[in-house]
Amino acid sequence: MFDLQAYLTDRREEIDRALDRALDRGTEDSRIVAAMRHSLMGGGKRLRPVLCMAAAGAVGGNASGKTARAAACALEMIHTYSLIHDDLPAMDDDDLRRGKPTCHRAFDEATAVLAGDALLTLAFESLAAAAMDGSGISPDRWLRVIREIAAAAGHHGMIEGQMRDIAAETTPLDREALEAMHSLKTGALIRASVRAGAMLGGGTETEIDALDRYAAQIGLAFQVTDDILNVEGDPAVMGKAAGTDASRNKSTYPGLMGLTASRSFARKLVENALQALDAFNAASDPLRAIARYILDRKR
Amino acid sequence: MFDLQAYLTDRREEIDRALDRALDRGTEDSRIVAAMRHSLMGGGKRLRPVLCMAAAGAVGGNASGKTARAAACALEMIHTYSLIHDDLPAMDDDDLRRGKPTCHRAFDEATAVLAGDALLTLAFESLAAAAMDGSGISPDRWLRVIREIAAAAGHHGMIEGQMRDIAAETTPLDREALEAMHSLKTGALIRASVRAGAMLGGGTETEIDALDRYAAQIGLAFQVTDDILNVEGDPAVMGKAAGTDASRNKSTYPGLMGLTASRSFARKLVENALQALDAFNAASDPLRAIARYILDRKR
Numbered sequence: 001m002f003d004l005q006a007y008l009t010d011r012r013e014e015i016d017r018a019l020d021r022a023l024d025r026g027t028e029d030s031r032i033v034a035a036m037r038h039s040l041m042g043g044g045k046r047l048r049p050v051l052c053m054a055a056a057g058a059v060g061g062n063a064s065g066k067t068a069r070a071a072a073c074a075l076e077m078i079h080t081y082s083l084i085h086d087d088l089p090a091m092d093d094d095d096l097r098r099g100k101p102t103c104h105r106a107f108d109e110a111t112a113v114l115a116g117d118a119l120l121t122l123a124f125e126s127l128a129a130a131a132m133d134g135s136g137i138s139p140d141r142w143l144r145v146i147r148e149i150a151a152a153a154g155h156h157g158m159i160e161g162q163m164r165d166i167a168a169e170t171t172p173l174d175r176e177a178l179e180a181m182h183s184l185k186t187g188a189l190i191r192a193s194v195r196a197g198a199m200l201g202g203g204t205e206t207e208i209d210a211l212d213r214y215a216a217q218i219g220l221a222f223q224v225t226d227d228i229l230n231v232e233g234d235p236a237v238m239g240k241a242a243g244t245d246a247s248r249n250k251s252t253y254p255g256l257m258g259l260t261a262s263r264s265f266a267r268k269l270v271e272n273a274l275q276a277l278d279a280f281n282a283a284s285d286p287l288r289a290i291a292r293y294i295l296d297r298k299r
Numbered sequence: 300m301f302d303l304q305a306y307l308t309d310r311r312e313e314i315d316r317a318l319d320r321a322l323d324r325g326t327e328d329s330r331i332v333a334a335m336r337h338s339l340m341g342g343g344k345r346l347r348p349v350l351c352m353a354a355a356g357a358v359g360g361n362a363s364g365k366t367a368r369a370a371a372c373a374l375e376m377i378h379t380y381s382l383i384h385d386d387l388p389a390m391d392d393d394d395l396r397r398g399k400p401t402c403h404r405a406f407d408e409a410t411a412v413l414a415g416d417a418l419l420t421l422a423f424e425s426l427a428a429a430a431m432d433g434s435g436i437s438p439d440r441w442l443r444v445i446r447e448i449a450a451a452a453g454h455h456g457m458i459e460g461q462m463r464d465i466a467a468e469t470t471p472l473d474r475e476a477l478e479a480m481h482s483l484k485t486g487a488l489i490r491a492s493v494r495a496g497a498m499l500g501g502g503t504e505t506e507i508d509a510l511d512r513y514a515a516q517i518g519l520a521f522q523v524t525d526d527i528l529n530v531e532g533d534p535a536v537m538g539k540a541a542g543t544d545a546s547r548n549k550s551t552y553p554g555l556m557g558l559t560a561s562r563s564f565a566r567k568l569v570e571n572a573l574q575a576l577d578a579f580n581a582a583s584d585p586l587r588a589i590a591r592y593i594l595d596r597k598r
Contacts, residue, residue, distance in 0.1 A: 030454070030459070030462075031462060031466075032454045032458060032459055032462045033454060036454065081416075085412055085413070085416060088409075088412065090407075090408035090409045090412060091409045091412070108389075109389035110387075110389045110390045110465055111462070113384055113387065113389060113390070113412065114384070114454075114458050114461060114462060116416070117380075117384060117415070117416075117419065117458055118453055118454035118458045120416065120419055120420065121419065121449050121452050121453040121454070121458070122449070122453055122454065124423040124445065124449045125446055125449035125450050125453055127445075128442050128443075128445040128446035128449060129446050131442045132439065132442050132443065132446065138438075139437075139438030139439055139441075139442055140431065140438055142438075142442065143427050143430045143431050143438055143441065143442070144427075144431065146423065146426075146427040146445070147424055147427035147428050147431065150420050150421070150423045150424035150427060151424050153420050154417055154420040154421055154424055155329070155331045155332060155335065155413075155417035155420070155421065159331060159413050159416055159417045159420070160329070160331060162413060163329075163330060163331050163410070163413060166409055167330075
């Protein structure tokens with residue numbers, strides 16, 4: 001039986017060590033590095049980097065090799081930058097993130113804007129540096145990884161999703177628009193994480209496509225369970241407040257279809273994700289376990 | 300005699316057309332694209348892209364070829380993102396930029412943060428896409444260009460410079476600290492612009508090093524003349540207010556060494572820049588003319 005908790009613990013330790021090194025170049029007294037470190041090393045599920053590494057393993061590559069790890073770190077930097085900026089007073093105006101003060105609370109607003117900018121920039125610097133390091137991956141494949149990650153994070157992906165999320169505060173979304181918003185705001189980068197791992201693991205186009213379908217399903221399942229947790233989760237376990245969606249009149253799956261139907265929908269999405277893995281062998285067991293875990297998670 | 304104005308007009312038209320295309324993919328009704336376009340297409344000197352293209356030409360490459368132009372556009376996107384974020388209420392809180400309302404004034408603060416993020420991200424997507432397009436440049440050289448541009452824009456370069464510029468509002472800088480701040484805040488990206496052009500133009504390491512020295516000198520000269528213009532420039536010509544440095548107690552060259560010594564210093568820097576070009580032939584005349592133009596500019 002595959003032990004997901006042990007797998008997650010190992011991958012997270014690898015990721016945290018690599019992220020720590022990425023920020024550790026004689027800059028201990030730098031305020032910008034302190035702010036980047038505050039948000040980047042603040043815990044978190046490391047979902048995107050774990051998915052990237054697991055996808056590399058699923059296609060027969062080395063999940064813990066430095067190639068997949070480099071992409072994994074870049075993806076976490078991009079995710080963290082997006083959280084820092086989303087938390088700003090001009091956006092969600094949040095005080096807590098991952099159980100700690102948000103970046104602009106722990107430092108100041110200007111520093112938080114710049115720390116986000118710096119993490120986004122460092123992600124691409126890290127990717128290019130890893131690519132130059134080679135590790136048996138062709139530069140062409142690395143360039144494709146860089147382009148896909150940038151496209152997923154940009155104004156046709158994550159950033160457009162955030163724009164729609166903000167607009168939804170005043171104009172509620174129907175279910176189709178909610179799904180489109182999520183597929184942009186979080187789905188695009190989750191898919192890019194899995195695709196990047198599959199590419200760097202040496203996957204074929206057929207494998208990359210199958211893993212992309214897996215990622216699209218679990219990405220949405222993750223959002224549905226996020227909405228559910230916001231209704232019934234334990235703030236102490238989640239490290240953030242519950243009930244915030246309702247008080248902000250946010251469009252959510254529980255709000256649009258009720259809690260019971262939301263749970264069924266999440267289960268259906270995870271089943272679809274598992275089906276997309278049908279042609280894969282036991283090397284994709286971590287991806288299977290992650291899909292099931294999304295249904296049961298408490299934070 | 301080399302006609303700089305005609306050269307600048309031609310390069311700017313090429314850059315503006317390419318930037319316009321980069322934002323033009325069926326997204327006319329997108330608020331984020333409108334905000335990106337507002338700031339990116341708002342005029343501007345296009346100093347970084349012109350330098351990139353001129354450097355490609357100086358080493359015998361094609362200054363107007365699509366390779367140098369792609370890097371030039373990415374550099375302008377990065378420069379523009381930094382202006383959008385610098386103008387935010389939490390930073391300089393500026394209302395006007397390039398003679399138009401700043402992004403957060405024309406749109407709103409959240410949109411301005413995200414438009415900056417999107418331009419930074421698009422810069423790297425564009426670089427990777429151009430690299431995959433080939434154009435006779437090896438993927439390895441493209442990866443080096445991407446890494447150098449990211450490093451220059453990041454927390455060891457431009458972003459650290461902005462942090463120091465903000466800190467200087469409360470703790471005045473001496474001349475050494477002022478020079479260090481400028482070499483980070485603007486010098487790093489200007490050097491990366493020239494270096495990227497030289498690399499993509501097929502320059503040797505010796506040529507890249509010489510052009511790097513040129514760029515470091517004109518980058519600083521540009522800042523010194525910027526400070527001078529803030530004292531004695533014409534707001535109508537500059538498209539932004541004058542006298543703002545003094546009213547904000549900013550550390551400036553005129554403030555630290557007086558106007559006359561500042562002018563001599565700028566002249567000396569430009570002379571050094573021209574010396575760095577000694578080994579180059581007439582193909583570097585645009586770079587020479589740009590160096591001289593920095594002394595005489597009115598905006």
